[in-house]
Amino acid sequence: MARQGLDALDGRMLRLLRERPREGLLEIARRLGVARGTLQARLDRLTGSGVVTGYGPDVDVAALGHGVQAFTTFEVDQPAREAITARLRAVPQIIEAHIVTGPGDIWCRIVGVSNQHVQQVIDHVLEVPGVRRSTTVIALSTVIPHRVQPLVDEVAGLLGDQETHLR
Known part of the structure; x- marks a missing residue:
């Protein structure tokens, strides 16, 4: 799969969608200061290209009794x-x-x-x-759970100078 380019708006959009999964696109668009149609088009593009792979809730398997x-x-x-x-x-x-x-x-x-x-x-x-x-x-404990947002932030150019960049 070819690398999908993300810009800062894509990165901020993906962060808000992960942090506020139950919030509607209209509210997220308002928070980002863009039109809802712009947000929807970007989300559709990222979904169509395989960057966004799902919208389901994250599930804690330990809370399901599988600790x-x-x-x-x-x-x-x-x-x-x-x-x-x-x-x-x-x-x-x-x-x-x-x-x-x-x-x-x-x-x-x-x-x-x-x-x-x-x-x-x-x-x-x-x-x-x-x-x-x-x-x-x-595994005795989890020190870093599965995550993708820091990588999204780096690809979208959202990491500050203090963050470690490995390329």
Whole structure:
């Protein structure tokens, strides 16, 4: 995917949409000092180009009773990777998965109600033909939750001189 350029208005709009998801576009446009149609056109452009991918609420999995989080790497037989990926999608406790380089082949973020529950999820995946072994670490605490706004701010040129820029 080509890099999507963002300007400062795009960045401020995305920040307000994340900070105030229940506020209407008319109110956000008023806060930004632009017409509602301008805001809608920018949002449509960012949605159409794949920058904006959703509008749903953020959900805290710990508040759903799944307070244990683990990061697991599965080593798999490469010819079986597509079938394994399809099986991983069917496991609700696997909330993220990526094909990776280095040791291991598929990296997963798994949540569970207990360490034993996470172990059951891992054991379930290890039963899938083509999955050879796993390596798991349990997260003790979250110091930086999933976020994208600082990156949006940087791409949109909204970071001040005090912020760290890596390019």
